Amino acid sequence: MSATRGARVRALAKINLDLRVLSRRADGYHELRTIFQTISLADTLDIAFTPGRKSSIALADNRIPDNLVLRAAQAVMDILRRPGRVEMRLTKRIPMGAGLGGGSSDAAAVLLALPVLAGRDVPLPDLCRLGRELGSDVPFFLLGGTAVGVGRGTELFPLPDAAARPGVLVAPDIHVSTAEAYRLLSASLTTGLQENKIVSFQSQAWDWGCRQPAVNDFEPVVFLRHAPLARLKKRLEGTGAVSALMTGSGSAVFGLYRTAEEASRAMASLRDRDLAGGKGFRFGLVSRARYRSMWWRALHEHTGANVWPLPSRYLR
Ligand code: C5P
Numbered sequence: 663m664s665a666t667r668g669a670r671v672r673a674l675a676k677i678n679l680d681l682r683v684l685s686r687r688a689d690g691y692h693e694l695r696t697i698f699q700t701i702s703l704a705d706t707l708d709i710a711f712t713p714g715r716k717s718s719i720a721l722a723d724n725r726i727p728d729n730l731v732l733r734a735a736q737a738v739m740d741i742l743r744r745p746g747r748v749e750m751r752l753t754k755r756i757p758m759g760a761g762l763g764g765g766s767s768d769a770a771a772v773l774l775a776l777p778v779l780a781g782r783d784v785p786l787p788d789l790c791r792l793g794r795e796l797g798s799d800v801p802f803f804l805l806g807g808t809a810v811g812v813g814r815g816t817e818l819f820p821l822p823d824a825a826a827r828p829g830v831l832v833a834p835d836i837h838v839s840t841a842e843a844y845r846l847l848s849a850s851l852t853t854g855l856q857e858n859k860i861v862s863f864q865s866q867a868w869d870w871g872c873r874q875p876a877v878n879d880f881e882p883v884v885f886l887r888h889a890p891l892a893r894l895k896k897r898l899e900g901t902g903a904v905s906a907l908m909t910g911s912g913s914a915v916f917g918l919y920r921t922a923e924e925a926s927r928a929m930a931s932l933r934d935r936d937l938a939g940g941k942g943f944r945f946g947l948v949s950r951a952r953y954r955s956m957w958w959r960a961l962h963e964h965t966g967a968n969v970w971p972l973p974s975r976y977l978r
Pocket of ligand 1: 799
């Protein structure tokens with residue numbers, strides 16, 4: 663009988679409901695305040711582990727150079743100390759280079775699934791450390807739902823669920839380099855602004871979107887370079903979105919609506935020129951409880967008493 667254990671898991675995308683960049687830090691990263699939110703748009707990862715004498719990691723049909731799932735699998739194998747064969751297949755649906763965290767979510771999916779399939783417990787602080795080493799957005803996907811991200815974006819504080827607003831997302835055919843967007847923004851950051859940003863961010867985190875419009879500090883610099891993105895935001899505002907915002911450093915822009923009908927109507931009203939050569943998606947916000955039960959369903963047949971990686975107080 664084969665000792666292979668495999669699972670099909672969904673790696674969800676994220677949006678930033680609010681994003682403030684405060685200052686450049688001594689380590690070259692920027693100090694952030696953001697509200698992360700998992701959404702229903704997802705990649706699919708098939709992953710299997712077979713114990714053996716030697717270790718190997720394979721990703722079928724990989725077309726992404728330096729794919730983060732390979733680095734994530736290597737990082738997990740290095741600390742598991744259980745040799746074996748890791749086989750993966752990734753079906754991409756989340757547009758890349760769009761600020762939706764697709765690559766980071768794929769990597770986090772490996773961090774969550776592989777220890778369970780290999781029957782070894784990796785303590786959460788170790789998973790968080792591996793996540794941070796792989797990228798600033800990776801640790802959020804170990805948590806899911808709605809959360810405040812501080813520091814590089816890797817210090818996370820769970821928030822109560824955001825109001826369940828249906829959304830429309832447009833990922834135009836425009837690639838924005840994250841490092842370049844930070845460089846452009848850096849030039850305009852002043853210490854005087856920081857205090858105001860922190861106070862205004864805090865009221866968003868307490869009461870998102872209720873008193874003031876959400877903010878993404880990247881919008882002014884990225885919109886200046888890519889005029890179609892500014893038009894896209896206006897267009898989504900014109901369809902009745904309660905909030906229309908670019909996510910991360912772009913280029914995707916989302917709108918959130920009061921009802922599913924409004925969102926569907928907005929989606930149907932988008933024309934080719936609104937999409938700027940890209941694609942539109944309908945999505946829903948995914949709460950932390952749903953995120954965790956999704957993971958539990960995907961992996962529970964393999965979990966023993968001690969190998970479930972997520973803290974049980976979040977599991978309902
Ligand atoms: O951590 P990650 O690899 O996703 O970051 C990509 C780039 O984005 C970094 O090399 C850095 O230039 C920039 N970045 C930053 N401050 C952050 C996150 C990312 O300057 N908090």
